[in-house]
Amino acid sequence: MSSQEEVPDDPDQVTSNPESIDVLKRVAKTVSRYLDEENARVKAEQACFLPSTEDGIPVIGEIPGIKGCYVATGHSCWGILNGPATGAALAELIVDGVATFVDLSRFSPSRFGKRRIR
Structure with a gap:
């Protein structure tokens, strides 16, 4: 639907x-x-409207070029299920500078800056 x-x-x-x-x-x-x-x-x-990304992977992490600005979105219908883990990982990232609870590398907002213009 x-x-x-x-x-x-x-x-x-x-x-x-x-x-x-x-x-x-x-x-x-x-x-x-x-x-x-x-x-x-x-x-x-x-x-x-469900917050979704073009690649279907949530965006979690610090926004490149904006120190101290973090985002956690794009979970689609899975947000309510994944919210607690996202919150725990993002809290670690903000407080400790690194998330050990979950590897956030594949969720990085920086992945969108790597696109090539056709």
Whole structure:
């Protein structure tokens, strides 16, 4: 149900996809009979954007050229699961200057500066 569209500048332009909403309603009914539209009232239909990177790998680390500025994003739907490990590793990086909890090298923001212009 994901798409590759850009996040609009105006939050009011974010709209839900009716087909995705229908899929979610059908799935909810399979989880519990109390989640069908006869038993449960839909309060809102919303859309959200997951922070994802082009290469599918989160960005975690110090931003090159901006001393003391760190980022941890791009986890997509796995952010809630990977958040604790990301937080622990980033805390080590900020406090100790190196993360030993997790090797952050493949997540480095500097990987985006290495692209060639075609």
